[in-house]
Amino acid sequence: MAKQPQSQPVKQEAFFAAISNPIDLLQLFEFLPEVYHYVKDSEGRYMRANRVVCRVVGVESDKEMIGRTDFDFFPPAIAAQYIDEDRRVIESKRPLSDQIWLVPNIKGVPEIYLCNKVPLFDATRRVIGIAGVKRPYRQSIELGSQHGRLMKVVEFVAMHFQDPISVAELAEQVTLSESQLYREFAAQFGITPSCYIREVRIGISRHLLETDEHSMAQIASHCGFCDQSHFSRQFKQSTGMTPLQYRKRFKSH
Template identity: 30%
Template sequence: MKSMHTANHETTRAALGLAVADPFFAEGLFDALPDVVFFVKDGEGRYVVVNQTLVQRCGQRHKSALIGRTPAEVFAHPFGQTYYAQDLLVLAGDNDIEDQLELHLYPNRDPGWCLTRKAALRDAQGRIVGLTGISRDLAMADKKNPAYRKVAAAVTVIHEQYGQPLQLAELARIANMSIAQIERYFLRIFHLTPRQMIIQTRVDAASRMLNGDASVAEIAQACGYGDHSAFTRQFKATTGLTPSQYRQIAAGRSGD
């Protein structure tokens, strides 16, 4: 049974929701955040609301260049198709996306790491009518945190031994922490879980190696993936591209 406080809160929330003239009032607030992409899309995955950061990341000047279009029409192939497929899964009710670690290539082809969230929007009857999301640039490490040096020791191991099996228990031992502590401090200091940092480090290394002549299987092995297919799945989940597709785009980038 709901408490009186909860009931009053829900009534106040509903009344305020009806009173606000523009349900997309947050657009202006997100325009002021240069490190956060914000968007709202309709049930077909078309942009309805975007912030200025997203416009700039797409190499455009005005929001009108994005409104009414899907990511497949805005982003270069195959990135746009990947983002659109992700949207369709959310719109189908399969799953919301929470802090998906992603490597984005911007119009100038510089890579940037982000954490992406997407959530379905539902009407009063619970039907999905659209989706909303944000993509946050990974912030700099909080080196002022008292636990930074301990956690940094584990990070050094990740950076130096990413090609080896890395166990959370061993990283916790190196940092002289419990598993719960190291997970908590990783999030506070680096805004990533230990697992996400391992993925980031391995994908960073793999993307550099893809500029060379090593085969995808050799790169997978060097980056700690004994299974070639597991490496390809992880790489595509993080970058939106298969290793071979990334290699082709990287070759074009180096030739500019």
């Protein structure tokens, strides 16, 4: 029986080092719907972003993002959270896996995403930046599982955010007690059900402030807040800006 020719040892590092333009590999992320991909340097400046990220921040291509930071595109409180997480990856020199983030969809409704980040090293093993991806949480679960049950709560809030919603009502949707729902929801998503209701309303109000001319009172009413004063307090607590400041900064022209 003829002997099979022995294959040569695969030299992975040499193969990738031979690629003339490593950025070509990142083009694959342009074909993943709903998946966010970005690369930043150690100062938090964008070096690359796929079309999903560009759409969310309102630019035509990542050329408009290169050299800019999250503070150029997001409210201060939210940008600070993104950058703090990046710094943890840089300082620890270790990947961060499946962190929960609330990411607004095209209507402003915050959806639950899983975020993974890895540090990027130079030849001397110095961290020079990070690369990250975010993917929809619903793509990573089985609907019959405990996590699928919690997603029914998420979907209920998205459909009924304009109405008064109690935790008791949410618990009833998935046949849990209030305390059970609090424990399971907070353990899985790092946020209580009542805080999630607030963040959904804030996310939709951000979208309205960016895209239309409704008054603050109208937006407060549409998003399920008790009154304009309550809306303003909750909005500033979440974003670090008043609704008026946010509209002046992010309103589309």
